[in-house]
Amino acid sequence: MSQAQHQSHYTQLRALQTEAVRDIVRAGDYSGHTTGLAAGRLQANVVILPEDHAVDFLRFCQRNAKACPLVGVSDRASPMMHTLGADIDIRTDVPSYRIYRNGVVEQEVTDISDLWRDDLVAFALGCSFTFERALMADGIRLHHIERNFTIPMYRTSVPTEPAGPFNGGVVVSMRPIARADVDRTREISARYPFAHGAPIHVGEPHAIGIASLDEPDWGDACAVGDDEVPVFWACGVTPQNAVLNAKPDICITHTPGCMLVTDIDENQEVPVYAGTGR
Amino acid sequence: MSQAQHQSHYTQLRALQTEAVRDIVRAGDYSGHTTGLAAGRLQANVVILPEDHAVDFLRFCQRNAKACPLVGVSDRASPMMHTLGADIDIRTDVPSYRIYRNGVVEQEVTDISDLWRDDLVAFALGCSFTFERALMADGIRLHHIERNFTIPMYRTSVPTEPAGPFNGGVVVSMRPIARADVDRTREISARYPFAHGAPIHVGEPHAIGIASLDEPDWGDACAVGDDEVPVFWACGVTPQNAVLNAKPDICITHTPGCMLVTDIDENQEVPVYAGTGR
Numbered sequence: 001m002s003q004a005q006h007q008s009h010y011t012q013l014r015a016l017q018t019e020a021v022r023d024i025v026r027a028g029d030y031s032g033h034t035t036g037l038a039a040g041r042l043q044a045n046v047v048i049l050p051e052d053h054a055v056d057f058l059r060f061c062q063r064n065a066k067a068c069p070l071v072g073v074s075d076r077a078s079p080m081m082h083t084l085g086a087d088i089d090i091r092t093d094v095p096s097y098r099i100y101r102n103g104v105v106e107q108e109v110t111d112i113s114d115l116w117r118d119d120l121v122a123f124a125l126g127c128s129f130t131f132e133r134a135l136m137a138d139g140i141r142l143h144h145i146e147r148n149f150t151i152p153m154y155r156t157s158v159p160t161e162p163a164g165p166f167n168g169g170v171v172v173s174m175r176p177i178a179r180a181d182v183d184r185t186r187e188i189s190a191r192y193p194f195a196h197g198a199p200i201h202v203g204e205p206h207a208i209g210i211a212s213l214d215e216p217d218w219g220d221a222c223a224v225g226d227d228e229v230p231v232f233w234a235c236g237v238t239p240q241n242a243v244l245n246a247k248p249d250i251c252i253t254h255t256p257g258c259m260l261v262t263d264i265d266e267n268q269e270v271p272v273y274a275g276t277g278r
Numbered sequence: 279m280s281q282a283q284h285q286s287h288y289t290q291l292r293a294l295q296t297e298a299v300r301d302i303v304r305a306g307d308y309s310g311h312t313t314g315l316a317a318g319r320l321q322a323n324v325v326i327l328p329e330d331h332a333v334d335f336l337r338f339c340q341r342n343a344k345a346c347p348l349v350g351v352s353d354r355a356s357p358m359m360h361t362l363g364a365d366i367d368i369r370t371d372v373p374s375y376r377i378y379r380n381g382v383v384e385q386e387v388t389d390i391s392d393l394w395r396d397d398l399v400a401f402a403l404g405c406s407f408t409f410e411r412a413l414m415a416d417g418i419r420l421h422h423i424e425r426n427f428t429i430p431m432y433r434t435s436v437p438t439e440p441a442g443p444f445n446g447g448v449v450v451s452m453r454p455i456a457r458a459d460v461d462r463t464r465e466i467s468a469r470y471p472f473a474h475g476a477p478i479h480v481g482e483p484h485a486i487g488i489a490s491l492d493e494p495d496w497g498d499a500c501a502v503g504d505d506e507v508p509v510f511w512a513c514g515v516t517p518q519n520a521v522l523n524a525k526p527d528i529c530i531t532h533t534p535g536c537m538l539v540t541d542i543d544e545n546q547e548v549p550v551y552a553g554t555g556r
Binding site for chain 1: 329332333334336337340341342343344348349350351353354361399439441442468471475476547548549550
């Protein structure tokens with residue numbers, strides 16, 4: 001797909017309801033980023049691992065809850081994320097997947113049905129897109145939404161709290177925020193513990209081991225204006241960094257920026273789908 | 279220990295710092311409730327299970343995060359809760375334990391060193407004691423602290439979201455709150471997602487399947503005054519109810535009301551001990 005086609009497709013998707021967005025993704029007709037799509041619904045990072053890594057990965061999420069806020073775990077031998085929506089199939093409903101074998105990215109695909117095995121467990125982790133709507137509703141400007149690009153993400157020198165084979169630095173997402181809006185940004189995002197909560201750093205990138213903002217490890221670079229400050233949030237790509245170290249035989253994640261869109265209202269106190277009757 | 283001795287002991291403990299409280303508990307010299315002890319530190323419900331139940335129990339915690347807010351998980355083959363404090367040994371540092379075999383309470387003990395096995399995993403879940411200090415700081419009166427008894431806890435008809443063998447109704451704790459203070463109580467407790475967050479019900483006990491407030495399933499009954507309303511929070515005893523159904527060969531929990539006292543500041547955004555250097 002050309003850049004122009006992609007842009008036009010994205011603009012159409014923004015007008016659609018959650019189920020319609022997911023149908024298009026499921027059909028394999030959209031593999032791009034999901035910022036601003038399915039407004040008001042919780043979006044999630046995805047990590048799929050063999051069951052023998054599940055307890056350690058769950059320990060890792062608990063110990064690094066700002067980077068890895070757990071919002072859903074699949075049942076044994078089931079690809080359906082029934083606590084996140086009425087009909088969410090983790091094999092098809094993420095726009096783009098990355099396949100890691102022994103800690104190395106092997107390929108990017110739009111469907112993992114042929115790789116699914118009954119011993120795989122899918123984990124959904126909250127995503128910073130959730131608080132972006134709250135920020136914008138309060139008049140805080142976000143470049144990447146206004147200009148449709150993927151937020152820049154960086155490896156840092158901030159360590160995670162290890163669990164079993166999972167360890168490595170925290171990955172952050174960065175948004176330039178107007179100096180006058182920083183306190184308000186901190187307060188608003190802190191209200192969303194399932195979406196990384198408050199920033200982990202504001203200002204100087206070197207202080208957290210980022211050499212240059214111009215060279216993100218994932219996503220697109222984004223200039224910081226003279227009246228702006230770079231604000232850094234713990235990011236759900238952190239597990240992808242930890243997987244490089246843990247080297248499980250197989251791990252499948254979303255492609256950074258291309259999230260799972262769920263049926264959960266992003267303002268819900270606890271992310272469990274109401275349609276389950278609970 | 280007589281009631282008078284217990285009362286006097288409790289009063290002494292209230293004056294002590296966290297480490298001193300834990301030393302007395304570790305020595306087996308206090309087996310009572312921990313309300314109001316180690317002011318400002320996070321207290322936790324405890325569930326210890328064989329590793330083959332760990333993934334399902336972690337799923338259960340994620341799906342029932344208001345009842346089971348996970349704040350710590352032990353490492354494989356280690357009884358030390360190193361992410362909750364400098365020196366917390368889960369075999370000795372809870373005032374009173376309950377041993378369940380195949381879903382049946384067998385006995386209550388003050389030390390489980392002789393029962394520890396390397397395949398056991400200890401889970402710590404946040405506790406409503408955390409927001410009580412915040413409520414009192416705001417002038418909201420709490421009978422059980424003023425008069426030193428264990429809060430009443432009840433089984434309800436509110437279902438949990440099942441995971442593997444774990445299921446059953448949500449257990450709640452109840453505090454009578456002055457009618458004029460209910461909204462403020464809701465707002466304040468909602469700020470503590472790791473301590474059950476906002477109440478799940480206010481008012482009529484029958485609406486959630488409680489036949490009589492005079493007959494709690496755990497803890498002590500507490501009269502509700504004419505100017506008060508019963509306020510119900512999801513409670514960390516919920517897993518003990520689920521264990522009755524799951525029937526693992528062994529499960530060890532705290533005795534309701536007798537919590538693990540951690541080194542975590544109860545206002546910390548994420549419950550990971552700073553002493554780990556992270």
